[in-house]
Amino acid sequence: MAEMIHLPRSTFERLKMYRKVLEATKKPYISSDEIARFLEINPDLVRKDFSYLKCQGKPRVGYDVEELRKELDDLFGVNNTTNMIIVGANDLARALLSLDFSKAGVKVVAVFDTEKENVGKFIGEFAVRELDVLERVIRRFDAEIAALCVSKDRAQATARFLIEKGIKAVWNFTGVHLDLPEGAIVVDEDLTQSLLTIKHLLKK
Amino acid sequence: MAEMIHLPRSTFERLKMYRKVLEATKKPYISSDEIARFLEINPDLVRKDFSYLKCQGKPRVGYDVEELRKELDDLFGVNNTTNMIIVGANDLARALLSLDFSKAGVKVVAVFDTEKENVGKFIGEFAVRELDVLERVIRRFDAEIAALCVSKDRAQATARFLIEKGIKAVWNFTGVHLDLPEGAIVVDEDLTQSLLTIKHLLKK
DNA sequence: TAGATTGTTAATCGATTAACAATC
DNA sequence: TAGATTGTTAATCGATTAACAATC
Numbered sequence: 001m002a003e004m005i006h007l008p009r010s011t012f013e014r015l016k017m018y019r020k021v022l023e024a025t026k027k028p029y030i031s032s033d034e035i036a037r038f039l040e041i042n043p044d045l046v047r048k049d050f051s052y053l054k055c056q057g058k059p060r061v062g063y064d065v066e067e068l069r070k071e072l073d074d075l076f077g078v079n080n081t082t083n084m085i086i087v088g089a090n091d092l093a094r095a096l097l098s099l100d101f102s103k104a105g106v107k108v109v110a111v112f113d114t115e116k117e118n119v120g121k122f123i124g125e126f127a128v129r130e131l132d133v134l135e136r137v138i139r140r141f142d143a144e145i146a147a148l149c150v151s152k153d154r155a156q157a158t159a160r161f162l163i164e165k166g167i168k169a170v171w172n173f174t175g176v177h178l179d180l181p182e183g184a185i186v187v188d189e190d191l192t193q194s195l196l197t198i199k200h201l202l203k204k
Numbered sequence: 205m206a207e208m209i210h211l212p213r214s215t216f217e218r219l220k221m222y223r224k225v226l227e228a229t230k231k232p233y234i235s236s237d238e239i240a241r242f243l244e245i246n247p248d249l250v251r252k253d254f255s256y257l258k259c260q261g262k263p264r265v266g267y268d269v270e271e272l273r274k275e276l277d278d279l280f281g282v283n284n285t286t287n288m289i290i291v292g293a294n295d296l297a298r299a300l301l302s303l304d305f306s307k308a309g310v311k312v313v314a315v316f317d318t319e320k321e322n323v324g325k326f327i328g329e330f331a332v333r334e335l336d337v338l339e340r341v342i343r344r345f346d347a348e349i350a351a352l353c354v355s356k357d358r359a360q361a362t363a364r365f366l367i368e369k370g371i372k373a374v375w376n377f378t379g380v381h382l383d384l385p386e387g388a389i390v391v392d393e394d395l396t397q398s399l400l401t402i403k404h405l406l407k408k
Numbered sequence: 409t410a411g412a413t414t415g416t417t418a419a420t421c422g423a424t425t426a427a428c429a430a431t432c
Numbered sequence: 433t434a435g436a437t438t439g440t441t442a443a444t445c446g447a448t449t450a451a452c453a454a455t456c
Contacts (some may be wrong), residue, residue: 013424016397016401029435033436042424042425042426044425047437047439048439050438059437059439060438061437076404078400078403085268090299092303097295097298099296099395105438145402171399171402177221177224177228185402191300191393193224195305195349198389199280199282200216201391202348211445215447235414237412249447249449250443262413263414264412264456265413265456266413266414267414
């Protein structure tokens with residue numbers, strides 16, 4: 001039922017942060033005020049956001065950390081693992097493999113490259129595969145996410161190919177604005193854009 | 205003067221996207237409608253955003269791409285190079301070095317690590333330095349940004365140390381919520397949070 | 409000229425904050 | 433009980449959209 005309620009985008013963004021706060025908490029209960037102070041936001045807003053959840057707080061006590069975390073984990077679906085492929089066998093691919101995404105319920109199952117000469121090389125524990133076998137690998141592992149790490153000039157074409165072959169969501173590190181069919185999920189991780197934010201803030 | 209006008213956060217975020225659109229444009233003029241279609245937003249919003257800039261469009265013609273880009277480059281300050289250090293000599297550091305941030309006016313000038321045993325090793329063309337010489341390096345290169353790539357358990361302490369020694373902005377890849385002195389700039393690049401967004405969208 | 413497009417003001421929509429009764 | 437904290441409604445604030453005159 002909770003899923004049927006519309007969750008405002010701004011609330012959704014904050015729910016991710018609350019989850020992070022809860023992870024860092026050792027106490028069994030936490031108040032909206034504590035959460036708000038930590039994130040430097042208004043405690044009213046925290047309570048309002050939680051009103052979209054099933055979870056109820058206790059007056060004078062606060063929210064049950066464990067219960068709240070469970071509901072958020074459920075909302076984000078971190079308890080069922082989603083399989084991810086990495087496309088582009090380079091330093092960025094290596095970096096992604098070195099990070100631990102198990103807390104988000106994401107597991108890397110294969111690494112691909114568009115260049116034939118890289119096929120067979122190892123990136124971490126993964127032998128690089130060629131895109132010819134993409135569809136087979138997607139089906140075999142039920143891979144839904146692709147981290148797109150290819151060069152800018154290959155970004156658009158590769159992304160389309162991934163969606164055609166069954167990938168549901170592209171985690172786009174290329175910095176290129178992707179134009180994909182209706183329904184395809186794209187989440188941009190544009191590092192250059194972040195640097196622009198920093199540069200702008202530095203000027204003040 | 206334009207700097208003195210308050211720029212809404214939402215407008216700022218879109219200005220970065222407009223810049224990206226302009227980069228991909230070959231024509232000398234572009235209309236608010238073309239930009240809006242590309243980004244799947246309302247053209248009225250594009251014009252409203254541009255009203256915060258000095259740049260004026262021409263009825264029946266659109267906006268001068270070159271002129272607009274110049275103003276945005278100015279706003280973000282990409283024409284004067286800002287020096288950046290990377291802290292944490294690992295795969296992520298290597299990945300950042302492999303990317304080209306010159307378009308954002310950012311240049312890496314040194315790589316550091318908290319572990320003495322990594323000092324002297326090479327990450328790309330950079331010999332890894334120890335944090336003892338941080339202050340000297342910051343002064344010598346006038347480094348203002350630090351990309352924080354250390355492990356979670358060292359994140360908070362290292363970030364504070366960086367700010368103490370003169371770093372103005374922390375580009376935080378650790379996923380840890382940093383608590384830093386008033387005035388310190390933090391921009392979070394939390395990959396796990398992005399995956400939560402993807403996982404949530406996949407459930408629909 | 410007619411028509412396309414800008415720039416701006418007014419109307420709407422959504423998100424945040426204030427206020428306060430309910431509760432433990 | 434008194435006081436702290438929740439949950440919710442109303443008020444405010446800010447951002448988006450609609451409307452339209454100005455312009456080339």
